[in-house]
Amino acid sequence: MSDLILAEAILAHVKAGGRVMDVLNNLAPIYAEGERYDLACCGPFAMPWRHDAMFRIIYEEAERIERGAWRGFGVESRAYVLLRMAELALQAVEGDFVECGVFRGGSALLAATALQNVGGGVRFHLFDTFAGVPEAGLTEAERAARIGGSFDDVSLDETRANLAAFADFLDFHPGFVPDTFAGAGVGKVRYAHIDINTGQATRACLEYLVPRLVDGGVVVLDDYGWPAYVDCKQVTDDYFAEMDLPGVMALHTGQAIYVHRADARRILNF
Ligand SMILES: C[S@@+](CC[C@H](N)C(=O)[O-])C[C@H]1O[C@@H](n2cnc3c(N)ncnc32)[C@H](O)[C@@H]1O
Structure with missing residues (x-):
């Protein structure tokens, strides 16, 4: 319309x-x-992502390093979800932070800001080609949607520089996911952000990350609710069903979240 x-x-x-x-x-x-x-809009409600002064400072820095890429639909509310989920993950007793799909580092900056004052040796692992979405492993629909080659206006050096303030606890893993998982040294995980845009890579991330989640660990899936990334939703729903875990919760931001309980069993089946 x-x-x-x-x-x-x-x-x-x-x-x-x-x-x-x-x-x-x-x-x-x-x-x-x-x-x-559905194209439904939500009614008037509190929108702290617009008014929370501390969030605005962090968000504006993330937006700045993204060089215009964050002007799309609903980025502020998605960023707010990420920051709050990173803070929630810090309540877990152990585990590292992981992001798959980093690009220029905007979303990593949000989580790193939450993490920076915590110490305790928590590492933040960053996985990306830092050269755009690879063609390998794309479905026919993803090829037709020209997802391959997107997000290529970036380099590892640029993202490193954008996140230099957090260098002490960042581990960069440049290259193709899932190949870079081998030997990455990721142990237990308390925070995972998956924003990698393709079905096959999203599935590989889930297989790698979910078994590493500690009690209270969280996963945020950025691409879950978007028609352009329908494969990401499909592989996510399939994965959680196959693992007999409670499914993710879809948010009105287009993201989905999962909070892990070490003793989780499927109890709801809508
Ligand atoms: C939407 S962008 C990530 C945006 C980022 N989270 C932010 O804050 O702006 C998706 C990223 O996933 C990466 N990517 C997609 N498929 C990949 C794969 N198989 N291996 C490594 N990186 C991949 C792309 O290079 C791109 O940087």
């Missing part, structure tokens, strides 16, 4: 005494690969 048609529909509805949100919440859904994606 074009913005003009949408505006006309909203105007007609409001003139008839309706509310703007009713129109937005009832727009026709999109279907991709059998998944339903």
Whole structure:
């Protein structure tokens, strides 16, 4: 639907005494690969990602190093989720931080900021080609969507420089995921951010990271709810079902989160 048609529909509805949100919440859904994606908007509620002064300082630094790449839909609320989930992960008694899909380091900066005052030898492992999404392992749909080659305007040197303030506890693992997992020295994990955009790599990340999660460890999946990355949702749902673990929780930001209980068993099955 074009913005003009949408505006006309909203105007007609409001003139008839309706509310703007009713129109937005009832727009026709999109279907991709059998998944339903609604375009619903959320009503007025507290949005600390816009007003929390400390968050704004951290976010603006992350946005700066992303050089314009963060101007897309809903990045502030996604960044807020990441920062808060990193803080939650710090309540776990042990485990490292891991991010798969780093690009220029914006999302890593958020989690590293939460981690920086904690000490205790916690490492933050960063996995990426630092040269864009590789063509290898893409599905036909991902090739058609031209996901391969995206995010290539970056280098390892640039991301290292962007995150220089945290160098003491960062471990860079440049190269193809999952190949770089071998010998990376990742032990137990308390925080994992998976933002790698493709199904096969997302599955490999889950297989590598979930068995390493400590009690109270968290996983944030950035690509879960987006029609463009439907394979990421599929492999995630498949993985948690196969492992007989409770599924992830989809958020209205497009992310999904999983909080690990060491004694987790599937108890809900919607
Ligand atoms: C959406 S970007 C990550 C954005 C980042 N989290 C941020 O804060 O801006 C996705 C990243 O995944 C990386 N990537 C995708 N597939 C990969 C693979 N198989 N191995 C290594 N890196 C991969 C790309 O190089 C790209 O930097």
